[in-house]
Amino acid sequence: xxxxxxxxxxxxxxxxxxxxxxxxxxxxxxxxxxxxxxxxxxxxxxxxxxxxxxxxxxxxxxxxxxxxxxxxxxxxxxxxxxxxxxxxxxxxxxxxxxxxxxxxxxxxxxxxxxxxxxxxxxxxxxxxxxxxxxxxxxxxxxxxxxxxxxxxxxxxxxxxxxxxxxxxxxxxxxxxxxxxxxxxxxxxxxxxxxxxxxxxxxxxxxxxxxxxxxxxxxxxxxxxxxxxxxxxxxxxxxxxxxxxxxxxxxxxxxxxxxxxxxxxxxxxxxxxxxxxxxxxxxxxxxxxxxxxxxxxxxxxxxxxxxx
Amino acid sequence: xxxxxxxxxxxxxxxxxxxxxxxxxxxxxxxxxxxxxxxxxxxxxxxxxxxxxxxxxxxxxxxxxxxxxxxxxxxxxxxxxxxxxxxxxxxxxxxxxxxxxxxxxxxxxxxxxxxxxxxxxxxxxxxxxxxxxxxxxxxxxxxxxxxxxxxxxxxxxxxxxxxxxxxxxxxxxxxxxxxxxxxxxxxxxxxxxxxxxxxxxxxxxxxxxxxxxxxxxxxxxxxxxxxxxxxxxxxxxxxxxxxxxxxxxxxxxxxxxxxxxxxxxx
Numbered sequence: 001x002x003x004x005x006x007x008x009x010x011x012x013x014x015x016x017x018x019x020x021x022x023x024x025x026x027x028x029x030x031x032x033x034x035x036x037x038x039x040x041x042x043x044x045x046x047x048x049x050x051x052x053x054x055x056x057x058x059x060x061x062x063x064x065x066x067x068x069x070x071x072x073x074x075x076x077x078x079x080x081x082x083x084x085x086x087x088x089x090x091x092x093x094x095x096x097x098x099x100x101x102x103x104x105x106x107x108x109x110x111x112x113x114x115x116x117x118x119x120x121x122x123x124x125x126x127x128x129x130x131x132x133x134x135x136x137x138x139x140x141x142x143x144x145x146x147x148x149x150x151x152x153x154x155x156x157x158x159x160x161x162x163x164x165x166x167x168x169x170x171x172x173x174x175x176x177x178x179x180x181x182x183x184x185x186x187x188x189x190x191x192x193x194x195x196x197x198x199x200x201x202x203x204x205x206x207x208x209x210x211x212x213x214x215x216x217x218x219x220x221x222x223x224x225x226x227x228x229x230x231x232x233x234x235x236x237x238x239x240x241x242x243x244x245x246x247x248x249x250x251x252x253x254x255x256x257x258x259x260x261x262x263x264x265x266x267x268x269x270x271x272x273x274x275x276x277x278x279x280x281x282x283x284x285x286x287x288x289x290x291x292x293x294x295x296x297x298x299x300x301x302x303x304x305x306x307x
Numbered sequence: 308x309x310x311x312x313x314x315x316x317x318x319x320x321x322x323x324x325x326x327x328x329x330x331x332x333x334x335x336x337x338x339x340x341x342x343x344x345x346x347x348x349x350x351x352x353x354x355x356x357x358x359x360x361x362x363x364x365x366x367x368x369x370x371x372x373x374x375x376x377x378x379x380x381x382x383x384x385x386x387x388x389x390x391x392x393x394x395x396x397x398x399x400x401x402x403x404x405x406x407x408x409x410x411x412x413x414x415x416x417x418x419x420x421x422x423x424x425x426x427x428x429x430x431x432x433x434x435x436x437x438x439x440x441x442x443x444x445x446x447x448x449x450x451x452x453x454x455x456x457x458x459x460x461x462x463x464x465x466x467x468x469x470x471x472x473x474x475x476x477x478x479x480x481x482x483x484x485x486x487x488x489x490x491x492x493x494x495x496x497x498x499x500x501x502x503x504x505x506x507x508x509x510x511x512x513x514x515x516x517x518x519x520x521x522x523x524x525x526x527x528x529x530x531x532x533x534x535x536x537x538x539x540x541x542x543x544x545x546x547x548x549x550x551x552x553x554x555x556x557x558x559x560x561x562x563x564x565x566x567x568x569x570x571x572x573x
Contacts, residue, residue, distance in 0.1 A: 116325070
């Protein structure tokens with residue numbers, strides 16, 4: 001180990017440690033594990049607590065306030081109007097269903113693609129090939145999210161490369177709309193799904209798969225009964241990324257989605273143009289509730305340790 | 308299970324097809340950066356180096372890159388410190404509310420960016436009453452970057468166990484010496500990987516940034532968003548994207564080498 005560079009000149013006997021401040025602090029912390037824990041956790045907990053929990057709680061509270069239509073100022077009196085509007089308005093129901101549908105489809109597509117390429121990376125490719133493939137999968141992450149969305153806008157446009165490629169075969173580009181949104185979102189989040197699944201597959205020992213084969217398990221049976229249960233947490237971990245990132249997206253749908261709106265767009269217009277933060281906060285409760293439900297559902301799989 | 312030659316070949320072909328699909332849009336961006344068409348139409352009507360020349364002289368683009376690099380470095384350092392501290396706390400101690408704390412760490416990345424964005428915007432402006440600046444962006448970015456460091460470090464700590472640290476303590480080393488000479492060297496590559504992801508996350512973030520950046524703060528994604536739909540600027544954005552992808556090979560390669568070297572050591 002490289003840390004073996006400890007002092008060697010004191011062969012004849014280790015001198016007594018100096019009783020400086022560091023030594024006393026070290027001894028003190030060794031005897032008080034609870035204080036050690038306090039020292040470790042104080043800063044991150046204060047940061048997350050103050051910055052994030054307070055901010056989030058304040059936003060949730062805002063959902064129960066209203067905006068004075070004359071002054072545009074927020075009136076701090078309790079009302080359920082926004083919540084009722086969001087729960088009963090047909091616009092919000094339709095957009096919620098559309099957004100959840102898109103997020104689910106994107107997740108399914110990404111998991112299906114990721115399983116195949118990750119399996120090849122982890123179990124078929126040699127070590128050198130494996131390293132190259134990891135780089136190949138990671139590299140697109142560094143091209144800006146916006147540039148990639150815009151690249152799909154150009155690929156899918158009427159005079160884009162897809163139309164040009166498909167015309168000889170009698171096909172045509174799907175154009176801008178929900179299909180384009182699903183394609184683009186699947187593309188954007190794919191690396192985030194591949195990486196955890198690849199890491200999960202790499203942890204599956206080859207000996208287990210061989211044992212299954214020796215015991216007469218066919219390839220398909222081994223995959224279903226041995227591999228899949230072992231990498232299930234990794235699949236769930238990947239799905240959290242694609243699902244939650246799709247759920248809140250509003251830029252991709254602006255760039256390739258035509259006139260379609262997702263929940264993010266509704267939140268965005270209410271914060272910006274409509275200047276109605278309470279209504280925006282009420283709409284934001286929908287994805288928050290969905291994500292919390294999803295996290296609660298998958299918590300037992302141990303997926304949260306695989307993120 | 309032994310994969311037949313046929314299924315290996317099929318998997319190989321599928322992998323190649325997936326990679327082609329991954330690189331098709333990036334290839335289009337690359338070719339468009341040399342195209343004389345400003346509307347990115349295909350096939351490109353002609354070849355030009357005009358955009359590459361302009362991109363390297365665009366003060367706005369260079370400023371935006373520098374702003375984003377500074378921002379990402381500070382956010383990464385903050386998240387490295389906080390993420391390491393909380394990984395130790397959660398991995399080495401059992402205490403009441405541990406699950407809640409670990410949920411709290413992943414929440415900023417699990418909740419959609421627009422929610423984090425408007426929550427922090429509301430928090431800074433109406434609750435704290437501080438004007439938005441680059442520092443509000445740093446705070447926001449560090450908050451959701453903690454999780455990448457946390458995931459890498461806690462996975463490493465779980466695997467390391469405490470044997471070496473106990474041996475070090477038995478031999479008379481204090482807490483600080485043990486951390487400096489035993490724990491830290493073993494964590495280094497996990498910190499590098501986590502820090503790299505944190506940097507990438509911050510560097511490319513647009514949604515939270517939109518809501519927390521002061522009016523004078525132009526990060527690279529904000530610059531790109533402002534220029535994407537301007538006919539004269541869109542090809543310059545393509546050039547920037549190509550350069551970023553090419554530059555990114557270096558840190559990814561280093562991370563791979565470090566991970567590979569450690570695997571060989573074991």
